[in-house]
Amino acid sequence: MKKILIAGGGVGGVVAAKRLSEKLKDKAEITMVSDNEKYEFPPFFANVALGDMTPEEVGLPLSRLQSRGIKFVRAKINKVDPENRKVLTDSGELPYDYLLASLGIEYDFDTYNLGSGYHNFTLDGAIKMRDGLSSFGSGRLVVFTPHPMYRCGIYPFEIVNQLDSAFRKRGIRDKVSITLVHPFKVPIEPLGSEAAKITEELFKQKGIEYFGGLKPVKVDSQRKTVQMEGQEIPYDFLITVPPIRVPSPFVGTSLTKATPMGEWTDIDPLTGRSKKYDDVFLPGEHSMPTLGLPTAGVPVHFTSLASSSVISGEILGEPVDPGQINAMVCAMDYGDLGLVINCDISQENGALKWIGNCYSVLTSPLGKYVKDMFYRSFLLTSM
Numbered sequence: 171m172k173k174i175l176i177a178g179g180g181v182g183g184v185v186a187a188k189r190l191s192e193k194l195k196d197k198a199e200i201t202m203v204s205d206n207e208k209y210e211f212p213p214f215f216a217n218v219a220l221g222d223m224t225p226e227e228v229g230l231p232l233s234r235l236q237s238r239g240i241k242f243v244r245a246k247i248n249k250v251d252p253e254n255r256k257v258l259t260d261s262g263e264l265p266y267d268y269l270l271a272s273l274g275i276e277y278d279f280d281t282y283n284l285g286s287g288y289h290n291f292t293l294d295g296a297i298k299m300r301d302g303l304s305s306f307g308s309g310r311l312v313v314f315t316p317h318p319m320y321r322c323g324i325y326p327f328e329i330v331n332q333l334d335s336a337f338r339k340r341g342i343r344d345k346v347s348i349t350l351v352h353p354f355k356v357p358i359e360p361l362g363s364e365a366a367k368i369t370e371e372l373f374k375q376k377g378i379e380y381f382g383g384l385k386p387v388k389v390d391s392q393r394k395t396v397q398m399e400g401q402e403i404p405y406d407f408l409i410t411v412p413p414i415r416v417p418s419p420f421v422g423t424s425l426t427k428a429t430p431m432g433e434w435t436d437i438d439p440l441t442g443r444s445k446k447y448d449d450v451f452l453p454g455e456h457s458m459p460t461l462g463l464p465t466a467g468v469p470v471h472f473t474s475l476a477s478s479s480v481i482s483g484e485i486l487g488e489p490v491d492p493g494q495i496n497a498m499v500c501a502m503d504y505g506d507l508g509l510v511i512n513c514d515i516s517q518e519n520g521a522l523k524w525i526g527n528c529y530s531v532l533t534s535p536l537g538k539y540v541k542d543m544f545y546r547s548f549l550l551t552s553m
C-alpha cells in the first residue's frame with residue numbers, strides 16, 4: 171500500500187486529510203505529522219484578541235482524524251529530504267511514497283524590532299493582545315505593517331476597523347486614536363479600486379489615520395515610536411504585522427526558488443506538485459508567492475484540494491481534473507460592516523494569473539455575519 175505523508179496540521183493539511191481519506195479509504199496508508207496536537211484556525215486569532223472567542227473555540231484536536239483512518243504523529247519537522255523520500259523530525263524519520271506538505275510560513279519579528287509590540291499571529295500572541303487591550307483605556311494605538319509580504323493581506327485593514335467598533339462599544343473611542351502604517355500608498359490596493367474606495371471612506375468616517383507608502387526603519391521601544399524614513403510615529407499601544415519567510419524545513423533543499431519576493435517553494439500552479447519531485451506536493455502558504463497568489467488560506471485550500479485529487483487519481487489509476495482556483499472570495503470583517511469582494515483568477519497556458527478584476531458582492535452589516543458563519547462552518551466541518 172502507498173504511504174502518504176501529510177506534513178502540517180493546519181488549513182492545507184486538514185483539507186488534504188479529509189479529501190484523501192474520502193477518496194482512498196483502505197487503499198493507502200495516510201499519516202499526518204504536525205508539531206501541534208490541535209488544528210488551530212488562524213483567522214480566529216483576531217477574534218480571541220478582541221475577546222469575542224475563547225482560545226478553546228479556535229481549534230480542534232487532530233486526533234479526530236483517526237476516525238478517518240489517518241495516523242497522527244506529533245513531532246517537529248527539522249528537514250524535508252526529497253532525494254531520499256523522507257521527512258526528518260525530532261522523533262525520527264518518516265518515509266513516504268507521496269508527501270503533501272502545508273507548513274504555513276515563519277514570522278520575522280527581528281528585522282524591524284517588532285517583538286516589543288502585541289500581535290495576534292499566534293494563539294499565544296492573541297491571548298496577550300486580548301489582555302493588553304483590556305487594560306488600554308486611552309492613548310494612541312498604532313498598527314505597524316513594515317513589509318508587503320505578510321500573512322493575510324486584508325488583516326491590517328480589518329483589525330483597525332474592528333478595534334474602532336470595540337472601542338466604541340467600550341465607550342472609549344474618543345480617548346483612543348487609531349493609526350495604520352502600511353507599505354501600500356492606497357489602502358488594500360490589490361483588491362481593486364472599489365474595495366480601496368470603501369476602505370478610504372470608512373477610515374475618514376471613523377477617524378482612522380492612514381500612513382501609506384513610507385519606508386520603514388524599525389520600532390524604537392525605548393522611545394515608544396515607530397521610525398519611518400523622515401518620520402517618527404509615537405505610540406502608547408503597538409500592534410505589529412510581521413514579515414514572513416519560507417518555513418525552515420524547506421531551507422537548503424531544492425524545493426525552493428528565489429523570487430523577487432524572497433525564497434519560496436516552487437510548484438506547478440494547477441496541481442501543487444513540486445517542479446523538481448513528482449512525489450512531492452506543496453500546497454501550503456509557502457508556495458503562494460511563486461504562484462503570484464495572496465498568502466492566505468483561500469488559495470491554500472483550493473491548491474490542497476487540487477493536490478489531493480491528483481494524488482488519489484494516480485493511486486486509483488483514474489484521470490482527474492485538479493480543479494484549481496479560478497476566483498477568490500475575500501470576506502472582510504470591518505467591525506460594524508462586512509465586505510465580500512470577489513477577485514477573478516485566470517488559468518492561461520498552465521499558469522494562474524491574478525488579473526485584478528475585483529468587485530464587491532456584498533457591502534453591508536450582514537457581510538460581517540457571512541464571514542463569521544463561513545469561517546465557523548469551515549472549521550466545524552473540516553474533519
Ligand SMILES: Cc1cc2nc3c(=O)[nH]c(=O)nc-3n(C[C@H](O)[C@H](O)[C@H](O)COP(=O)(O)OP(=O)(O)OC[C@H]3O[C@@H](n4cnc5c(N)ncnc54)[C@H](O)[C@@H]3O)c2cc1C
Pocket residue numbers: 177178179180181182183203204205206209210211212213214215216245246247248272273274275290291292321322325417419453454455456465466467468469470501
Ligand atoms: C490573524 C489572521 C487572520 C487571517 N485571516 C484570513 C482570512 O480572512 N482569509 C484567508 O484566506 N486567510 C486568512 N489568514 C491566513 C490563513 O490562516 C493561512 O493562509 C493558512 O492558515 C495557511 O495554511 P497552511 O496550511 O499553509 O498553514 P497553517 O494553517 O499555518 O498550518 C501549518 C501547520 O504546520 C504546522 N507546522 C509548521 N511548521 C512545522 C514544523 N516544522 N514541524 C511540524 N509541524 C509544523 C503548524 O503547527 C500548523 O499545524 C489569516 C491568518 C491570520 C494569522
